[in-house]
Amino acid sequence: MDPHRQASAVPRLSRRGGRLLLAVPFAIIAVVTVVDVLAPPDVHLGPFLIAAPAVTASFAGARMTAFVGAVAVVAQSVVALARTSITDLNHTYQIIALVLISVIVTFFAHLRERDEERVRRLRSIAHAAQSVVLRPLPHRAGPLHIASVYLAAEEEAQMGGDLYAAARTADGTRLLIGDARGKGLDAIGEASLVLGAFRVTARRERELPDLIGHLEAGVGSAEGTEEEQGTGAEEADDTSDEAFVTALVLDIPDREPVVRLVNCGHPPPLLLRQGRVIPLDAADASPPLGLSDVLAPAVTVETFPFDVGDVLLLYTDGVVEARDTSRAFYPLTERLTAWLGDDPPTLLGRLRADLQAYAGGHLGDDAALVAVERLAPDP
Numbered sequence: 001m002d003p004h005r006q007a008s009a010v011p012r013l014s015r016r017g018g019r020l021l022l023a024v025p026f027a028i029i030a031v032v033t034v035v036d037v038l039a040p041p042d043v044h045l046g047p048f049l050i051a052a053p054a055v056t057a058s059f060a061g062a063r064m065t066a067f068v069g070a071v072a073v074v075a076q077s078v079v080a081l082a083r084t085s086i087t088d089l090n091h092t093y094q095i096i097a098l099v100l101i102s103v104i105v106t107f108f109a110h111l112r113e114r115d116e117e118r119v120r121r122l123r124s125i126a127h128a129a130q131s132v133v134l135r136p137l138p139h140r141a142g143p144l145h146i147a148s149v150y151l152a153a154e155e156e157a158q159m160g161g162d163l164y165a166a167a168r169t170a171d172g173t174r175l176l177i178g179d180a181r182g183k184g185l186d187a188i189g190e191a192s193l194v195l196g197a198f199r200v201t202a203r204r205e206r207e208l209p210d211l212i213g214h215l216e217a218g219v220g221s222a223e224g225t226e227e228e229q230g231t232g233a234e235e236a237d238d239t240s241d242e243a244f245v246t247a248l249v250l251d252i253p254d255r256e257p258v259v260r261l262v263n264c265g266h267p268p269p270l271l272l273r274q275g276r277v278i279p280l281d282a283a284d285a286s287p288p289l290g291l292s293d294v295l296a297p298a299v300t301v302e303t304f305p306f307d308v309g310d311v312l313l314l315y316t317d318g319v320v321e322a323r324d325t326s327r328a329f330y331p332l333t334e335r336l337t338a339w340l341g342d343d344p345p346t347l348l349g350r351l352r353a354d355l356q357a358y359a360g361g362h363l364g365d366d367a368a369l370v371a372v373e374r375l376a377p378d379p
Contacts, residue, residue, distance in 0.1 A: 033049075273311075
């Protein structure tokens with residue numbers, strides 16, 4: 001589904017649900033009013049009218065809460081006139097209490113409404129920042145057919161730092177997929193540094209180890225910026241311990257049926273070939289980007305077959321760490337066996353629907369998916 005259509009569908013559903021919920025406080029007012037008028041003289045149900053504005057404040061804004069409170073006050077006045085007099089001491093105190101409670105819950109509804117608006121603005125800024133950083137991948141790159149999907153975590157979660165990018169070189173295509181540690185704007189900032197370094201150097205550097213070196217420097221530049229801004233040596237040390245990005249960098253030549261890759265602490269890609277799902281496990285994985293000061297910065301380029309008709313699936317850990325109601329992880333390799341032979345868009349469409357259904361519609365972490373198929377070369 002188009003994300004813009006999906007986003008516009010959510011407010012429509014919310015408005016429908018809101019209208020149904022509004023029936024509850026007005027039903028409370030109607031029932032309490034009728035029963036109180038018909039009740040014996042020694043039975044007073046007026047205090048139950050307080051429930052109407054209180055319930056409204058839990059889901060509606062300040063204006064609607066105030067309106068429901070005013071209707072409840074009018075209903076209490078009608079009860080007073082029907083039973084005795086509006087100046088009756090018992091009914092007078094009930095009306096005063098109802099007015100005070102309505103004012104209080106209206107104020108709290110205003111505070112909740114203001115906080116929700118602030119959260120919506122922050123989430124909108126994060127989504128806008130991520131959409132600028134994470135540009136869509138091309139559908140075709142030389143002999144490759146490419147499709148990509150980004151799945152945001154549940155609405156209450158912050159934006160993550162999942163990333164992907166593609167770049168054409170003189171004789172092939174280079175792909176990057178990664179996951180910056182953490183969430184929110186900090187993770188998006190780390191992802192933007194890695195993506196910027198990749199876009200600048202992917203076409204220029206002929207060897208993958210040299211490209212990895214530039215990506216490594218991109219992660220380290222965030223730490224240098226913090227020190228230049230005077231955040232303090234102690235705080236900079238803490239940040240340097242935490243900032244890293246797992247990444248997978250692939251080089252797919254146009255005229256060779258292979259894929260060369262460097263795995264920097266990232267989940268291995270899966271090769272869909274001849275009815276099988278084959279994990280491309282690196283024999284000697286490199287450390288995540290940003291940890292070269294902690295771990296040995298060895299860079300090993302692995303080569304695997306990638307021929308016409310083969311499909312590569314790249315993914316972030318948000319996919320394999322999705323859980324169902326029994327807390328079991330998503331069995332990605334097993335599920336893929338049902339969709340062997342699908343083209344990249346169809347494959348990702350089915351995988352996306354199955355993953356969201358498996359997780360009950362709420363992912364615990366953002367997830368990125370990229371599928372790449374090698375097509376027959378043009379005549």
